[in-house]
Amino acid sequence: MGRTTDGEVAEFVELRRRQAGAFSRAQAKAHRITDKVLQRRCRARQIQRVHSGVYVDFTGPLPWETRMWAAWLACGPETALTGETALRRYGVTGDWRDDRIQLALPHSRRVDPRPGVAISRHRDLASLLHGSREPRMVRLDVALLVTASADPDVAGRAAVLLDACRQRRTTPARLLAELDSFTQLPGRRMLRQILGDAAEGVHSFLEQAYLRRVERAHGLPKAGRQVRASTTAGVVYRDVEYPSYGVVVELDGQAGHADSISRWRDMTRDNAAATSGKLTLRFGYQLVSQPCETAFQVAAALHYRGWRGSPRPCSPTCLVVTPSFHRGGEDFIPNR
Template sequence: MDFSAVMHVLRSQDGVFSRAQALECGLDDNDLERHLRRRRLARVHPGVFVDHTGIPTWSQRAWAAVLFHWPAALAGPSALRAHGLRSANGGELSSGFERWRPRLEPSAQDPIHVVVSASRRLRPPPGVAITRRTDFESQVQMHLSPPRLRLEEALLDVASSSGREADAVALLADACQEGATTAARLHETLSGRARLSRRRLLLSILDDVATGSMSVFERRYLHEVERAHGLPTARRQVRRVMRHGVTFRDVEHSDFGVVVELDGRLAHAGPRRWTDLERDVEAAVRGEATVRFGWLHIFEPCRAGGAVGRLLRSRGWTGSVTACGPGCTAVESSQRGAA
């Protein structure tokens, strides 16, 4: 086998090629079988080969899955990984305290997800999962290497199938925070998918992301503390130029000089601890009051809502904290110490 005949294919496809491509380059089945025996090639799937006998990389597995089902493209979490999304490979909320923690590398057991036209009926090989779409041609980017579903489409597919609401929040918020897409683009894409599972939930999440709730923790504060207890609507992710550089405030009630910082980790250490302290000092110098909440505080949202309400009223807010339901202690808490 003259590898030079398929060298351009190997270079563009991470060392993976199909039987059909080999035949187009002037090779035949005898060439392929001979070099399989000589261990210059290995078969990944029937009719799909890689130019070594070691363990295929994730990229090579992805190319092999696409070529086996050609025309096809990566879908779901595989498409997100190909797009370079850091949080694409699944993750967990560690013990319920920390925000989304992506797995940096996929597991060898994770299937490669591909999408094909809805008109096709295929049986995927082991390690590959197939989805079908009626709008296949318009929603895949066949010019990319390897071909993949458009980012916004893949994000919505994965978010809609997430087992937990928190996972959907984390995925969409992280994608926007990384700058890979925007809430507006996701919203526009979602508007064209009337039958997508959990569509109402995704619209709600995107509305929150658009206002600046960029993590599971921040969204929980927005819903369970601020909105549930009738606190005034705050600004989010507010850019401020401070003495030591630019910073972004999580929640800012600018009319009352109140800043709420949401620390989604159990503890801060090292330089971050000093950064937080210096931010709070600079806010105090400007006449602003800063309050910091961690996960343990948000587990008691009524108490947190009452505390913020009490602080806001001390600085000029004329509204009142409202009860989120029977047994809510926020109203009582907000009135403590009121003069």
């Protein structure tokens, strides 16, 4: 065995490097490092103990990756990363707020509580695992569904699933297939609805809200989504387009649109639509709280461009009324 200058086995050094500095007592003993040596190094502040039987080879604050390895080593090789922890390990971009290390255990196993570690138990954990990852992890689609299911807010659930699809980390079809085997997952019905919308081209929570609360609820024509268009500035994708009427709807959330590059990209896209004769309407999060007002404006634009249909009220108090819509030369009016 090769040894480093301080006499440690090179294999053990490499093992700790792969595990972000974390190692177990069993791994140390396998490389002929005794408990007495571990205790001496702890006293000398060369290493620190994180969990019972788990150490790291440095002192001071622990980076997230080190905490992840230490938690997995502490709970044993039968455990697997799940939820937000697995998504971070897969490199999925998202607003991950739960800083605990989330681990899945076989249902028959029990482990003692550990600080900063969240444990869930599964009856058929082996069927959920990725085949070749280390440490063991549930499959990406499983981690996405588990994370979305745990979010108490519908918008949060949609963001997890739609963002992953938009990043091309998975597809609605793959997630729906995985969901079919997750018969006990809380909130399956809502997740299925979100994924059904994603399969139609919805890429964000705002797009889903527009599809459900504006377009479908008010009987507007069916639009195309994420419509690819070639312009002099390059290829652009339009959130919602009614090609028969030359009307485009762009849905802009706060995130990703505050910087000058994003604003310039949006202006270029809208200007390209205008120069090709298309009328562009832009909405933000107000459409979630004011879907009827949004529907009124979109219907007016469609009517202006030749739509002969009528929007329908979504409720008795809806702003949109239909009887006077383009009848006898009159335009429809909001019900105020």
